[in-house]
Each structure stands twice: as structure tokens, then as C-alpha cells.
Amino acid sequence: MLAAIAASLISMQLCKPSPSQVAWQDAEVGMFVHFAPNTWQDLEYDNLSTPLSAINPTKLDTDQWARVAKSMGAKYLVFVAKHVGGFCWWQTATTEYSVKSTPWRGGKGDVMADVAKSCKKYGLKLGVYLSPADSKHGIEVGGKAKTPAGQDSYIKTFRTQLTELLTKYGPIFEVWFDGSLIFDVGDILKKHAPDAIIFQGPQATIRWVGNEEGFAPYPCWNAVKSGVHPWGMYTGADGDPEGDRWLPNEVDCRMRDTWFWNTRNEPSVKPLDKLMEMYENSVGHGAVLLLNNTPDPTGLIPAADVKRAAEFGAEIKRRYGAAIADVSGIGPLHVLSPSAPSTIDAVVTMEDIREGERVREYAIEGLVDGKWRPLCKGTAIGHKKIDKFEPVKVASVRLRVLKSVGPPVIRRLAIYHTEV
Numbered sequence: 056m057l058a059a060i061a062a063s064l065i066s067m068q069l070c071k072p073s074p075s076q077v078a079w080q081d082a083e084v085g086m087f088v089h090f091a092p093n094t095w096q097d098l099e100y101d102n103l104s105t106p107l108s109a110i111n112p113t114k115l116d117t118d119q120w121a122r123v124a125k126s127m128g129a130k131y132l133v134f135v136a137k138h139v140g141g142f143c144w145w146q147t148a149t150t151e152y153s154v155k156s157t158p159w160r161g162g163k164g165d166v167m168a169d170v171a172k173s174c175k176k177y178g179l180k181l182g183v184y185l186s187p188a189d190s191k192h193g194i195e196v197g198g199k200a201k202t203p204a205g206q207d208s209y210i211k212t213f214r215t216q217l218t219e220l221l222t223k224y225g226p227i228f229e230v231w232f233d234g235s236l237i238f239d240v241g242d243i244l245k246k247h248a249p250d251a252i253i254f255q256g257p258q259a260t261i262r263w264v265g266n267e268e269g270f271a272p273y274p275c276w277n278a279v280k281s282g283v284h285p286w287g288m289y290t291g292a293d294g295d296p297e298g299d300r301w302l303p304n305e306v307d308c309r310m311r312d313t314w315f316w317n318t319r320n321e322p323s324v325k326p327l328d329k330l331m332e333m334y335e336n337s338v339g340h341g342a343v344l345l346l347n348n349t350p351d352p353t354g355l356i357p358a359a360d361v362k363r364a365a366e367f368g369a370e371i372k373r374r375y376g377a378a379i380a381d382v383s384g385i386g387p388l389h390v391l392s393p394s395a396p397s398t399i400d401a402v403v404t405m406e407d408i409r410e411g412e413r414v415r416e417y418a419i420e421g422l423v424d425g426k427w428r429p430l431c432k433g434t435a436i437g438h439k440k441i442d443k444f445e446p447v448k449v450a451s452v453r454l455r456v457l458k459s460v461g462p463p464v465i466r467r468l469a470i471y472h473t474e475v
Contacts, residue, residue, distance in 0.1 A: 115354025
């Protein structure tokens with residue numbers, strides 16, 4: 056009795072996500088869009104060699120980008136409005152190194168505005184990447200200038216850029232500060248995007264998983280302990296079930312082997328099996344997958360990438376769109392039985408993370424020929440855990456939570472036959 060009371064009290068003290076973090080984790084898949092002068096240079100980083108007169112993506116169609124995102128099941132789109140080179144794709148008052156100095160739409164175009172309209176049209180949440188680094192203006196990673204005077208000047212510039220992006224294009228779902236920030240913009244975020252998810256920087260509400268290969272470590276605990284690193288610099292390796300702050304993982308990865316289109320990388324478009332492996336080891340480990348697609352100099356995402364994105368979304372639906380059976384509830388034991396004995400090869404388990412991440416160890420078993428047979432086991436469940444195993448015909452499946460902090464709150468236990 057005393058142990059049960061103690062566990063209940065501990066569960067009340069578990070760190071829990073904010074409503075914004077819950078909504079973000081429910082999104083599960085987002086799409087990144089990288090597009091910059093380096094697209095015209097066959098490079099990953101802008102070497103500042105391209106005359107702005109050469110940047111004229113005459114076929115640019117952000118509706119196409121949004122359709123690609125929808126086809127692969129993405130719920131949000133993060134547009135790289137300014138990459139590390141410093142070129143700005145919106146009508147900024149801060150620099151001439153921007154879309155207003157190009158011939159595209161007579162210098163009056165605004166890709167950020169187009170992306171915002173397309174996201175609204177197709178029901179996608181809008182995210183924006185604003186690089187703290189800025190090669191054009193001599194600014195290093197984190198927004199670090201070479202002199203105190205330069206630092207003061209750049210802080211003003213960056214704050215203006217951020218304010219422009221957060222006030223002119225509608226609600227912002229996610230803000231990316233790649234490489235983190237060495238100065239504070241919390242007042243701007245609080246005023247103009249209080250519900251936005253923040254990647255890196257002092258106000259971070261999510262963390263980088265620590266690789267760009269499309270997988271999250273397992274176990275992938277959502278909590279971290281304060282004080283281990285500067286805030287915003289945590290990775291997937293820092294997950295701690297006893298942590299005091301909720302900081303879930305975003306897995307950023309690429310459709311091609313580079314972030315930006317180039318004339319050589321079409322053969323590197325990932326095969327469908329690889330994309331599904333990435334999905335099952337990111338979303339299937341409780342993280343969120345942010346998969347990059349990159350337009351070519353015309354402004355369109357190439358046909359091969361478009362096709363693969365659609366195949367990816369279709370395969371996610373085929374494997375995990377409709378469960379054979381599912382159940383939810385509170386407590387350490389959950390049993391579900393399909394209407395007839397069924398062949399299965401995957402189980403998806405979800406906790407209700409609004410109540411914190413409570414499960415510490417679990418086992419899943421199938422009733423085969425009247426006996427319970429082990430199918431899989433693990434530690435963390437969190438938002439979602441996908442377990443796969445050899446096909447087996449079962450009359451029932453049960454989840455046994457072997458260790459937890461307080462009563463486990465199981466949002467969903469579902470069985471599938473993926474035929475993979």
C-alpha cells in the first residue's frame with residue numbers, strides 16, 4: 056500500500072509536455088525545404104559567388120512543395136528562409152542579400168509568403184528556419200560576430216529578421232535556430248510566437264537527435280536533466296527518464312544525400328525500404344521525423360523526389376494506417392483480441408504523454424495455441440513505440456508493463472500485419 060502511494064506521488068511529480076509539445080509530437084512527420092544560392096552552385100554551403108541576377112526560379116511553385124509534404128503524410132513544413140550564407144527569401148528590411156535583389160518577380164517576390172499561403176491552403180502547419188550564422192555578414196555559428204561592435208549590430212539585425220518572420224506570415228508552428236544562439240531572443244518569441252516549438256537556442260522546447268541519418272536512439276526518453284549542457288545543446292543521447300524537463304527529439308534527415316539539390320545527387324534519392332526503416336526508427340522510437348526535400352534551380356522539387364515522397368506516404372498508410380485491433384486504458388495489463396485469430400508482425404504502443412512518460416519496462420506476448428508466447432519487449436514507449444517481429448498467428452495479444460512510475464496510461468495498443 057505504501058509503495059503504491061509513493062509511486063502515485065512520484066507520478067504526479069513527473070515532468071510533462073506542454074500542450075504545444077503534445078501537438079508537435081502528434082504531428083510525427085514534417086517536411087524540411089532547403090533552397091538557397093548554393094542550389095545554383097552545386098554546393099551545400101553558399102560560397103557567395105553567385106550573382107543575384109542569376110537567381111530566377113521561374114517555375115517556383117510552393118503549392119507543389121505543399122502537395123509533396125501532404126503526399127508523404129507530413130503535418131508541417133519548415134522552410135529555410137535564411138541558410139548560413141545569409142541570403143533571405145523574404146522581403147526583409149535588413150539586407151540587400153535577399154530575394155528583393157533578384158530578377159524573380161521583378162524583385163517583389165516573397166517565398167516565405169508563398170509558403171505560408173500554400174501551407175494554409177493544404178492544411179499544413181508552418182515552420183521557419185532562420186540561421187544564426189550568416190557568412191555574407193561575417194557571422195559565425197550561433198550568431199557570433201568577430202567584434203563587440205559587430206555583435207551589437209548583428210543582434211539588432213537578427214532580432215529584426217526574426218520579428219519580420221514571426222509577424223508577417225501567420226501563426227508559426229516551429230522555429231529553427233540551427234547551431235543554437237549565443238544571445239537571447241526570448242522576448243520576441245514570447246510576444247509573437249508563444250506556442251511555437253523551438254529548435255535549439257535558450258528557449259528550446261525540442262532537441263536535435265544527434266545525427267542526420269534518420270534514426271533516434273533507443274530508448275529515446277523524452278525528459279532531460281537541467282544543467283547537463285547549455286540549454287538548447289542537448290541531443291538524443293541525453294534522454295533521462297528521471298529528467299526534470301520535457302525535451303523531445305526531432306530527427307532531421309534527407310531525401311537525397313545532401314540538404315541542397317545539385318546536378319550529381321539524383322541517384323542518391325533514398326529507396327522506399329530505407330525511408331521506412333528511418334520512419335520506424337524515428338517515429339517508431341517516439342521522436343518526430345523531419346524529412347528534407349529540396350527544389351532545383353527552377354523552384355520545383357524534382358520528379359524523382361516527388362514520386363518517392365508519395366510512395367513513402369502510401370507505404371506508411373499501408374503498414375500502419377488500419378489496425379487489426381486496438382485497445383487503450385490505465386494499468387499494467389492490457390489485452391486485446393481480434394474478432395478471429397490473426398497473423399501479425401507488428402505492434403504499436405502509445406502512452407498518453409500528457410500524463411508523463413511512465414513506462415520503464417514492458418513485454419508484449421501473443422496467445423498462440425492456448426499459450427502466451429513472447430513477441431517483443433522494451434523499456435521506453437513514450438509517444439509511440441513500433442515493435443516488429445516474425446509473423447505469428449495469435450488469438451490475443453497482451454501488454455504487460457513490468458516497471459512504471461505510477462499507473463501506466465496507455466493511449467493505444469494496436470496490432471498489424473505489415474507483410475514486411
